[in-house]
Structures are given as structure tokens and as C-alpha cells.
Amino acid sequence: MNNKIQNKETDKKKSVVEAVIFDWAGTVVDFGSFAPTTIFVEAFQKEYDFTITIAEARVPMGLGKWDHIKAVGELDSVNQRWLTQFGTSMNKANIDQIYQRFIPLQKSKVIDHAQPILNALNVINDLKVQGIKIGSCTGYPREVIDILSQAAAEYGYQPDCIVATDDLAHGGRPAPFMALKNVIDLGVSNVAHCIKVDDSTPGIYESNNAGMWTVALLLSGNEAGLTYQQYKEADDKALNKARQKARLVLTKSNPHYMIDTIDDLPGILVDIEKRLIAGERP
Structure with a gap:
């Protein structure tokens, strides 16, 4: 059998x-x-007291995170507000600083997702x-x-x-x-x-x-x-x-x-x- x-x-x-x-x-x-998008919003806010929306944070999703921050800064809506607040467009030093703020925030919260x-x-x-x-x-x-x-x-x-x-x-x-x-x-x-x-x-x-x-x-x-x-x-x-x-x-x-x-x-x-x-x- x-x-x-x-x-x-x-x-x-x-x-x-x-x-x-x-x-x-x-x-x-x-x-x-949501893990990366919410942290992008938080990183901009904590580092420069600058507000971006979740919708703006989502636009370049899929890029590497440094490139993502750069791309967000190049959005017309973000660039105009950045110019108004700081008098110049976002530069490499700004991107580096936001990225350095982003990484520990992301590491602490990614486990929740x-x-x-x-x-x-x-x-x-x-x-x-x-x-x-x-x-x-x-x-x-x-x-x-x-x-x-x-x-x-x-x-x-x-x-x-x-x-x-x-x-x-x-x-x-x-x-x-x-x-x-x-x-x-x-x-x-x-x-x-x-x-x-x-x-x-x-x-x-x-x-x-x-x-x-x-x-x-x-x-x-x-x-x-x-x-x-x-x-x-x-x-x-x-x-x-x-x-x-x-x-x-x-x-x-x-x-x-x-x-x-x-x-x-x-x-x-x-x-x-x-x-x-x-x-x-x-």
C-alpha cells in the first residue's frame, strides 16, 4: 500500500x-x-522648524533617502516656502543636516512598521x-x-x-x-x-x-x-x-x-x- x-x-x-x-x-x-514619509516630515520640522506635508514627502518615494530629501527640497511648493523662510534655496549642507536628523529618527521607529x-x-x-x-x-x-x-x-x-x-x-x-x-x-x-x-x-x-x-x-x-x-x-x-x-x-x-x-x-x-x-x- x-x-x-x-x-x-x-x-x-x-x-x-x-x-x-x-x-x-x-x-x-x-x-x-508610512514609516519613511512621517519621518521626513518630522526631520524637516526638528532640524529647521520647517513644515512639509505628507503629500510632499511622498512625491519622490523610492529614491535613496538623501536623494529623496534633495528632491523634496526641489519641489516648487517646498522651494518657494524655503526661499520665503530662509532667503535661499536648499543647499547640500541643508540636505546633509536633515539626513543626519532623519536617520536616527527612522532607526528608532522603523521597527514599528x-x-x-x-x-x-x-x-x-x-x-x-x-x-x-x-x-x-x-x-x-x-x-x-x-x-x-x-x-x-x-x-x-x-x-x-x-x-x-x-x-x-x-x-x-x-x-x-x-x-x-x-x-x-x-x-x-x-x-x-x-x-x-x-x-x-x-x-x-x-x-x-x-x-x-x-x-x-x-x-x-x-x-x-x-x-x-x-x-x-x-x-x-x-x-x-x-x-x-x-x-x-x-x-x-x-x-x-x-x-x-x-x-x-x-x-x-x-x-x-x-x-x-x-x-x-x-
């Missing part, structure tokens, strides 16, 4: 997709990407069952992502690779180097067999530049800017409005797919597998 018990996991076939590379905040953890969102762990574990490697990269510097990744590991999220924005000399998005460092470290044989999942336009540009399939998240990330509670309580009209808001921004970066959250990724994986088997490339 055959006593072997088969289940859906052992029946899974090895995927033609070699790796999926995830962003962190707004993608796998931190629904709505480490819990995986929605069905992220089940989706990622199912990818692993299919032999898919799990990579990750982030706009956080190494000293911040080390704290976040340790906290996320306590919830069960442990990617096979983590690349921080300051790990490489030219690592910042939208350049492809962080994504490609994942390819190297994971031992991926074909970049076209990789998928990148992100909630920001710099993150999508990064993966397009790396030659990967790109999946943009509409509702869990920076562009919709919803808290998890708002997402759960929203009716169809409110969710459609949030989708449209995010889609208007993310479409500019030409992702191959746009979905609500990581929970919708399995269906996209199936479609990409079919396209790869048919000989398509990103």
Missing part, C-alpha cells in the same frame, strides 16, 4: 521564473508606506515552494534596513537577498544596480526570468532598466497612501478612486502589470510563466 501523502505543496512544479525581487515599505511591510502586510508571507512562501528565489532592495540605507529586516524576520519574512541603497557606489534608483546585485547574489541565470514588485515609480524604473518583468502595486503603497484600516473599511468607490490616483502616477514608469497588493501576485506569476514559455521577454 502506498502511504505517501501528497498535498498541493509537494505537487507544485518548479517555476520558470527564477527570482522575485520585492521592495520593502508599501510592498511587503508597512501598508501605505515591520509586520508583513495582508497575505504577504503566504504568497512569498508559495513562491519558495516553486523554487523561486526571493530578493529585495530598498531606498533605506543599510543601517536602517538591518533593523527593519531583523524585525520582519521575527514575523517570518526572510528574503534570500537584501540590497540597500548605499551598498553600491551607484546603487540609487532609478539606476538598475540594486536589482542587478540581487541577480548576482541570488545566482540568477537570466534577468528576463526575474520579476520586480514595487510601489514607487523609481522602483519600477529601476527594474525596467534592469530588464525584468515589473509589477506595480496600486493600493498598499505610497501613491494611494491608505492606512491598512482605511483600506479595509473603504467601499468600492473609495478603492477605485485610490486606484486611479496611484495608476496616474505609476503608469508613467511603464510597469508590465499593475495590481492592488501583493495578494494579487500569484495570478500575475502564472501569466508571466506562460509568456516566458512562449518565448517572450520583458
